[in-house]
Amino acid sequence: MSMGREIRLIEEDEGGWSAIDEGVGVASQGETREEALANLDEAVALTKEARETDTDAPVADAPWFEG
Template sequence: MSTGREIRLIEEDEGGWSAIDQELNVASQGETREEALANLDEAIELTEEAREADTPAPEPDAPWFEG
């Protein structure tokens, strides 16, 4: 069943895929399209749970976010 979400899939130059749900402002990545979409579903679920619980989303654990 369709959720009506619009998802952008981007094949990265370095390999792998990014999946972005711009309406919810959530993104994820994976080695394959399927993995990127599965990871995005998980990220959306966790984000929605955090928003419902009114708790902050977890801090990104990725080296490109470090200053």
């Protein structure tokens, strides 16, 4: 049985959207909600792959993400 994902979507004051996967601890952004979610899916997949192969995942480099 698949566990659900907890994702936060934030509409930024400057425009655009941030998407954060709470369980994985990964965030991304995009100009639209759909783009932010698609970018988040890619970031989560890359992070999980890096963790499985025991390589370092990219460090969050975004001032809006405190993870």
